[in-house]
Amino acid sequence: MGPIVWALIIGGVLLLLFVMFLVGIYNGLVTFRNRYKNAFSQIDVQLKRRHDLIPNLVNVAKGYMAHEKETLEAVIQARNQAISAQQAASANPGDPSSMRSMMQAESGLNGALGRLLMIAESYPDLKANENMMSLQEELTSTENKVAYARQGYNDAVTAYNNKREVFPAVAVAGMLGFKEAELLEVEKDIEREAPNVSF
Amino acid sequence: MDFFASQDLARRNSRRLIFYFIAAVVSMIAGIYFVVMLATGAAGMNEPVYNEFGQATGTTGFHFFEPTILAAVASAVSLIVGSGSLYKVSALSGGGESVASMMGGRHIPPNSTEPGDRRILNVVEEMALAAGTPVPPVYVIENEPGINAFAAGYTVDDAVIGVTRGTVNLLSRDELQGVVAHEFSHILNGDMRMSIRMIGVLHGIQLLALIGYYVLRGVGRSRDKKGGAAAIVLIAIGVIIIGSIGMFFARLIKAMVSRQREYLADASAVQFTRNPEGIAGALKMIGANMEGSVMQNARSEEISHMTFSSMFKSNFFNMFATHPPLEKRIAELDPHFDGDYQAFANARLQRLQRRDEARRKQEEKKQQIRMGIPGMGGGRLGSMMGEQFPVDPAILIAGIGLPDEDDVEYSHALVDRIPEVVADASRDVFSARCVVFASLLNEEREIRRAQLHAVAKGEGQATIDETIRLMNDVDNLEARFRLPVFEILQGTLTGMSPEQYDTFRESVDRLVHADNRVDLFEFFMRHHLIVHLDRRFGRVSPPQVTYKTIDPLQNEVCSLIAILVGIGHEDIEEARGAFAAAIQSLEMPWQDQVHLIDRGYDYPSLAIALERLNEAAPPVKKKLLTSMAVAIMYDQIVTVEEAELFRAIAESLDCPVPPVVATINRDDADPSGVQV
Numbered sequence: 001m002g003p004i005v006w007a008l009i010i011g012g013v014l015l016l017l018f019v020m021f022l023v024g025i026y027n028g029l030v031t032f033r034n035r036y037k038n039a040f041s042q043i044d045v046q047l048k049r050r051h052d053l054i055p056n057l058v059n060v061a062k063g064y065m066a067h068e069k070e071t072l073e074a075v076i077q078a079r080n081q082a083i084s085a086q087q088a089a090s091a092n093p094g095d096p097s098s099m100r101s102m103m104q105a106e107s108g109l110n111g112a113l114g115r116l117l118m119i120a121e122s123y124p125d126l127k128a129n130e131n132m133m134s135l136q137e138e139l140t141s142t143e144n145k146v147a148y149a150r151q152g153y154n155d156a157v158t159a160y161n162n163k164r165e166v167f168p169a170v171a172v173a174g175m176l177g178f179k180e181a182e183l184l185e186v187e188k189d190i191e192r193e194a195p196n197v198s199f
Numbered sequence: 200m201d202f203f204a205s206q207d208l209a210r211r212n213s214r215r216l217i218f219y220f221i222a223a224v225v226s227m228i229a230g231i232y233f234v235v236m237l238a239t240g241a242a243g244m245n246e247p248v249y250n251e252f253g254q255a256t257g258t259t260g261f262h263f264f265e266p267t268i269l270a271a272v273a274s275a276v277s278l279i280v281g282s283g284s285l286y287k288v289s290a291l292s293g294g295g296e297s298v299a300s301m302m303g304g305r306h307i308p309p310n311s312t313e314p315g316d317r318r319i320l321n322v323v324e325e326m327a328l329a330a331g332t333p334v335p336p337v338y339v340i341e342n343e344p345g346i347n348a349f350a351a352g353y354t355v356d357d358a359v360i361g362v363t364r365g366t367v368n369l370l371s372r373d374e375l376q377g378v379v380a381h382e383f384s385h386i387l388n389g390d391m392r393m394s395i396r397m398i399g400v401l402h403g404i405q406l407l408a409l410i411g412y413y414v415l416r417g418v419g420r421s422r423d424k425k426g427g428a429a430a431i432v433l434i435a436i437g438v439i440i441i442g443s444i445g446m447f448f449a450r451l452i453k454a455m456v457s458r459q460r461e462y463l464a465d466a467s468a469v470q471f472t473r474n475p476e477g478i479a480g481a482l483k484m485i486g487a488n489m490e491g492s493v494m495q496n497a498r499s500e501e502i503s504h505m506t507f508s509s510m511f512k513s514n515f516f517n518m519f520a521t522h523p524p525l526e527k528r529i530a531e532l533d534p535h536f537d538g539d540y541q542a543f544a545n546a547r548l549q550r551l552q553r554r555d556e557a558r559r560k561q562e563e564k565k566q567q568i569r570m571g572i573p574g575m576g577g578g579r580l581g582s583m584m585g586e587q588f589p590v591d592p593a594i595l596i597a598g599i600g601l602p603d604e605d606d607v608e609y610s611h612a613l614v615d616r617i618p619e620v621v622a623d624a625s626r627d628v629f630s631a632r633c634v635v636f637a638s639l640l641n642e643e644r645e646i647r648r649a650q651l652h653a654v655a656k657g658e659g660q661a662t663i664d665e666t667i668r669l670m671n672d673v674d675n676l677e678a679r680f681r682l683p684v685f686e687i688l689q690g691t692l693t694g695m696s697p698e699q700y701d702t703f704r705e706s707v708d709r710l711v712h713a714d715n716r717v718d719l720f721e722f723f724m725r726h727h728l729i730v731h732l733d734r735r736f737g738r739v740s741p742p743q744v745t746y747k748t749i750d751p752l753q754n755e756v757c758s759l760i761a762i763l764v765g766i767g768h769e770d771i772e773e774a775r776g777a778f779a780a781a782i783q784s785l786e787m788p789w790q791d792q793v794h795l796i797d798r799g800y801d802y803p804s805l806a807i808a809l810e811r812l813n814e815a816a817p818p819v820k821k822k823l824l825t826s827m828a829v830a831i832m833y834d835q836i837v838t839v840e841e842a843e844l845f846r847a848i849a850e851s852l853d854c855p856v857p858p859v860v861a862t863i864n865r866d867d868a869d870p871s872g873v874q875v
Contacts, residue, residue, distance in 0.1 A: 008414070008431050009414070009431070012410065012413055012414035012435075013275075013279075013410070015413055016279075016406075016409070016410050016413050019413070020282075020283075020286065020406075024286065024290070027290060027301070028290075030300070030301070031293075031297060031300045031301065034300040034303065034304075035300065037305070038300075038305060038306035039696065041305065041306060041307070041308055041311075042308045042628060042694060044308075045308045045310055045311055045312070048312065049312070141665070144629060144661035144665065145627060145628075145629040145630070147661070148628065148629040148661075148699075149628065149629070151696070151699065152628070152694070152695060152696040152699055155696035155697070155698045155699065156696055159696075159697075196660060196663070197648060197651045197652055197655055197663055197667075198667075199648075199651075199667040199670065
């Protein structure tokens with residue numbers, strides 16, 4: 001066999017290896033993208049739960065603090081905004097703009113809730129209400145779960161972004177339509193101190 | 200065929216598959232070598248042969264052996280096919296999760312509240328508890344209106360269940376249960392490992408044909424049409440043809456293996472649910488559904504042999520079909536079906552409503568007369584509740600990997616009765632970790648505090664608070680709920696990220712080190728949980744079969760039996776008798792090992808022993824479990840604790856035992872009637 005034959009055979013094999021290589025990168029990126037999308041669904045479940053709790057909380061509070069209509073309405077409004085932002089985000093997890101608007105809406109809701117709870121401090125009857133206490137506890141626990149789910153999501157996004165930015169994937173990722181995914185930042189990082197064990 | 204035989208068969212089948220694969224590669228090498236020889240003209244008459252006087256005495260005849268070319272062809276073909284297969288198998292090494300991700304599946308969190316999601320989650324959870332396996336994660340393939348489902352993974356440990364949106368939306372609960380039971384039978388029969396290998400093999404052979412295709416295109420584009428181009432074209436065409444023939448046989452093998460396993464899975468599904476109408480209804484709905492069981496995903500062909508029903512509308516040749524025809528499968532389940540799918544679908548709605556009504560009435564009636572959890576009467580354990588009774592170990596072993604309707608119904612009731620706080624927490628990733636921590640806490644307050652401080656080194660305040668909140672409920676969990684809760688936890692905890700898993704593992708280790716007095720049951724649970732999650736997160740690979748006979752495992756087997764008889768029998772003489780009986784059932788000359796009973800045990804060596812035992816072939820495991828059952832049942836009394844310990848050990852040996860065993864001789868049997 002002549003040299004041209006060999007050149008062609010080697011060329012063919014190299015071409016094929018290159019195609020296989022591209023397919024490998026593509027498949028890897030798809031898997032990592034699906035992972036962070038799946039991780040987002042855990043946040044989704046918890047946020048839904050949180051949003052479902054808020055009307056109950058407002059209803060209980062209403063009975064005690066009728067004068068604080070504005071505060072209560074602000075909470076409801078913030079909740080509605082958070083719900084629509086969350087729906088947009090869950091349709092498109094990782095997309096920077098919807099992630100950011102979701103974070104914004106959630107922190108808006110946090111702010112409104114915080115004001116409500118602060119005012120509630122000055123209503124001893126409300127503070128002692130059993131419903132109110134259990135709702136508040138459930139809100140806190142849901143928030144913890146959101147935080148944990150967010151951590152898992154961020155891990156998955158980081159893994160995806162790293163995979164995407166490593167050479168040679170970085171050369172083709174954009175071409176194949178793999179955009180950088182957005183992390184969910186924690187608004188205020190509570191300083192880590194040894195947790196308190198008391199029971 | 201019992202669980203062990205089926206596992207063994209699947210293992211041998213998958214080895215036979217490798218043999219076929221090698222045979223296919225060898226014949227492809229021969230074929231391509233032949234083509235290359237012809238195309239390059241290397242084949243032909245040999246040089247004349249001369250005798251010592253310099254006269255030509257003839258030629259050596261038709262010459263067809265050229266070692267260098269054969270070596271080149273052989274290495275090229277093996278390289279291509281081998282790398283193609285290895286690449287695919289390694290891409291799927293993540294097990295079920297990677298297959299589900301490849302198909303674009305959306306993971307349904309175990310605590311999802313969407314009604315449709317909830318239903319499929321509940322059905323899968325019940326089926327897993329009935330079979331005694333970890334609850335597999337559920338993936339829904341959105342945008343697929345067809346009715347189809349698949350189970351994927353290497354072992355029970357990394358299995359996932361995938362269903363299309365159409366399946367969730369269109370099927371009734373019974374039908375869904377039939378589909379899920381069918382998929383569970385694939386999991387329990389060990390079909391999945393073979394399935395993934397099959398994907399790899401097909402991919403390798405397909406790659407060869409692809410190469411021929413690319414080379415042909417490359418030549419077509421190249422300017423240089425002289426020289427070897429003609430030969431290359433010939434070789435490329437030859438490679439394509441031979442590759443296609445290879446594909447043909449590979450598909451044929453795949454279809455044959457697959458069809459046989461499908462009938463088996465249908466039959467097992469009926470056994471699991473004892474309700475042929477469920478799975479038959481699902482198949483009929485496929486017939487009635489416009490989309491049938493078609494899956495549109497471009498990668499469908501790769502998993503076509505894993506799915507519930509054929510994913511292509513029609514197969515030109517029946518011999519390629521990965522599934523038996525719908526009509527035939529339905530006829531096996533419901534011989535009277537007339538083939539009118541539309542009429543079935545129309546009548547079905549009314550019937551479903553009627554059935555719901557009837558079921559509700561029946562439930563009310565049951566409620567009044569119920570004496571215990573369903574599954575108590577009938578079934579393989581008979582009505583032996585509350586008495587001391589001899590249980591035949593053989594019957595117990597026969598139930599492994601073969602849950603039946605009683606088990607499913609029992610699990611259904613059981614799930615409802617798990618205290619809500621614990622059940623809810625077990626389905627949430629964050630809280631599920633805390634359930635594990637809480638279950639490993641010592642009874643003594645001070646040790647408990649030290650343990651929590653140990654956990655606090657790696658976890659935040661929220662985790663500690665949640666653990667403390669769950670502590671009492673987990674402490675008070677009845678024995679029969681403990682294993683099911685762990686099975687649910689195992690499924691939920693797969694939702695952690697790898698980083699979160701590392702932290703969790705460290706915390707568990709720290710917590711355990713702060714107290715070495717866990718009881719045996721907890722040890723097995725923790726061991727199984729960690730091994731399961733380690734495999735799931737790719738920290739260790741699934742065990743390979745190394746021991747085909749029980750002889751080399753003398754130490755491990757005898758120690759395990761010694762531990763079992765030690766805790767089950769107060770009286771030392773009785774314990775010795777149980778040990779002797781167990782060893783006798785093994786038919787091994789190991790009676791002199793009886794001194795092991797007095798020796799005690801430590802967890803690290805027990806863990807190593809379990810790892811080794813897990814490398815035994817299925818028939819060896821069957822022997823071991825039988826002798827364990829003999830040991831437990833020697834004194835004719837089986838408590839829930841003993842039974843659950845047996846299940847926990849069997850489960851850590853990857854042998855799922857259905858839970859009905861937990862209902863025998865329930866020491867908490869409440870004659871006043873248990874509300875379900």
